[in-house]
Amino acid sequence: MTTVDIDAKIPNNVGLADDRRLQRALEGWLPKYLRWWEELGPAAFKDNPVYLRTAIDVGREGWANFDHVSMPDYRWGIFLAEPEPDRKIAFGDHKGDDVWQDVPGEYRADLRRLIVVQGDTEPASVEQQRHLSKTAPSLYDMRNLFQVNVEEGRHLWAMVYLLHRYFGRDGRDEADEMLERHSGDADNPRILGAFNEETPDWLSFYMFTYFTDRDGKYQLASLRESAFDPLSRTCDFMLKEEAHHMFVGATGVGRVVQRTLELMREHDTDDVHPYGGINLDVLQKYINFHFSVSLDLFGAETSTNAANYFAAGLKGRFQEEKRDDDHLLKTAYRHVPEATDEGIGAREVTQLAALNETLREDYAVDCQKGVDRWNRALAEAGVDRQFALPHVGFHRNVGTFRGRHVTPDGRMISDVEWHANVSDWLPTDADKAHVKSLQHGVTEPGKMAGWVAPPSTGIHQKPVDFEYVKL
Numbered sequence: 001m002t003t004v005d006i007d008a009k010i011p012n013n014v015g016l017a018d019d020r021r022l023q024r025a026l027e028g029w030l031p032k033y034l035r036w037w038e039e040l041g042p043a044a045f046k047d048n049p050v051y052l053r054t055a056i057d058v059g060r061e062g063w064a065n066f067d068h069v070s071m072p073d074y075r076w077g078i079f080l081a082e083p084e085p086d087r088k089i090a091f092g093d094h095k096g097d098d099v100w101q102d103v104p105g106e107y108r109a110d111l112r113r114l115i116v117v118q119g120d121t122e123p124a125s126v127e128q129q130r131h132l133s134k135t136a137p138s139l140y141d142m143r144n145l146f147q148v149n150v151e152e153g154r155h156l157w158a159m160v161y162l163l164h165r166y167f168g169r170d171g172r173d174e175a176d177e178m179l180e181r182h183s184g185d186a187d188n189p190r191i192l193g194a195f196n197e198e199t200p201d202w203l204s205f206y207m208f209t210y211f212t213d214r215d216g217k218y219q220l221a222s223l224r225e226s227a228f229d230p231l232s233r234t235c236d237f238m239l240k241e242e243a244h245h246m247f248v249g250a251t252g253v254g255r256v257v258q259r260t261l262e263l264m265r266e267h268d269t270d271d272v273h274p275y276g277g278i279n280l281d282v283l284q285k286y287i288n289f290h291f292s293v294s295l296d297l298f299g300a301e302t303s304t305n306a307a308n309y310f311a312a313g314l315k316g317r318f319q320e321e322k323r324d325d326d327h328l329l330k331t332a333y334r335h336v337p338e339a340t341d342e343g344i345g346a347r348e349v350t351q352l353a354a355l356n357e358t359l360r361e362d363y364a365v366d367c368q369k370g371v372d373r374w375n376r377a378l379a380e381a382g383v384d385r386q387f388a389l390p391h392v393g394f395h396r397n398v399g400t401f402r403g404r405h406v407t408p409d410g411r412m413i414s415d416v417e418w419h420a421n422v423s424d425w426l427p428t429d430a431d432k433a434h435v436k437s438l439q440h441g442v443t444e445p446g447k448m449a450g451w452v453a454p455p456s457t458g459i460h461q462k463p464v465d466f467e468y469v470k471l
């Protein structure tokens with residue numbers, strides 16, 4: 001059992017008090033972090049008391065506390081899941097060996113890179129979402145936004161802890177750079193492309209938390225398999241918090257669908273834009289956009305880096321240990337998509353080479369579940385259409401489909417045909433302007449903006465009209 005020191009300046013269960021050097025270093029990073037939060041964290045309502053969940057423990061019963069907190073006073077802590085006794089490496093060249101409690105010299109650079117890339121996404125999303133509190137469709141939603149934001153901040157702490165604790169001077173420099181790169185900054189942007197786009201409205205926020213946070217889930221889940229045990233335990237705990245972020249996305253999109261259906265019925269029309277709703281075909285275009293940019297985050301179909309990380313034991317597959325194979329993947333084969341001038345085909349490669357594609361497919365299966373739920377609402381309302389995830393080749397910028405045009409149903413088409421039809425497939429300027437026109441902050445407890453239905457229940461057994469943010 002690890003002991004939780006909840007009253008320390010930096011709450012933690014990693015024995016910070018016993019390592020004065022590390023403690024001093026992290027306490028030195030804390031004011032830089034707070035300055036970053038002040039400058040690039042939530043732009044409005046930043047000091048109001050918010051009904052937030054704070055991680056306080058990692059045990060099975062009750063790991064979080066709920067109360068009104070002003071965000072600058074949020075207790076960002078460092079928590080690793082309980083160690084698994086006698087844990088062994090589950091895959092790759094070191095399979096069967098004891099997991100590592102320290103970083104092997106030969107993998108230092110690779111591990112640092114993996115941690116930095118993951119860590120960089122956490123503050124990036126806070127920056128992307130910083131203006132959304134001004135237009136929150138309800139106090140319930142504003143609270144959820146802030147919950148996601150403070151937890152992404154805590155995820156940054158999780159990665160910064162690893163950098164400081166295990167990577168010496170280089171790690172400390174990397175931790176500082178996490179606060180120097182900024183989303184969308186022309187000179188010093190965030191590492192991954194998708195994290196440099198502003199989240200411009202609440203529909204995009206719901207889509208982002210559904211599709212892009214879910215990429216995070218899959219990355220964290222494969223890092224949880226890591227032979228580097230502290231990384232594994234960190235990610236394990238982060239996944240607990242991540243689940244709520246995806247809940248915000250899944251229910252958020254679901255509530256928009258529900259509201260659209262209500263307006264369609266009420267006004268007996270498919271076009272609910274005049275009545276302040278968002279049409280189903282526009283929602284489909286947002287799904288197309290966010291799903292496709294999130295697919296890019298998994299990288300090219302085949303990857304030497306991913307193969308090396310796997311062979312070294314640094315990053316596994318989703319639920320590695322539940323898989324029934326040799327966990328080496330050097331002599332097992334699979335097909336990956338391949339786009340050529342002839343069309344979309346496939347080529348056979350080792351499973352080791354195709355790990356990105358395997359993770360991307362696992363991710364897409366997970367994405368489909370929410371789509372199925374939204375479709376049930378359409379079916380129940382007697383609406384004769386369904387949402388669908390677009391083909392893996394649609395609107396892709398990474399890998400074999402880069403520079404090709406593929407329709408949502410998977411047909412490779414010419415440049416001319418693409419441009420003639422793209423307004424049916426991706427949000428147009430007019431679609432975005434309409435969504436934007438609906439963004440007005442609603443701050444009366446229990447009231448909702450007109451384009452989104454209320455949630456079916458509140459947070460932590462509180463009613464929907466609870467004062468989630470005190471104004």
Ligand SMILES: [Fe+2]
Nearest residue numbers: 122152155216
């Ligand atoms: Fe996160």
Ligand SMILES: [Fe+2]
Nearest residue numbers: 213216242245
């Ligand atoms: Fe998240």
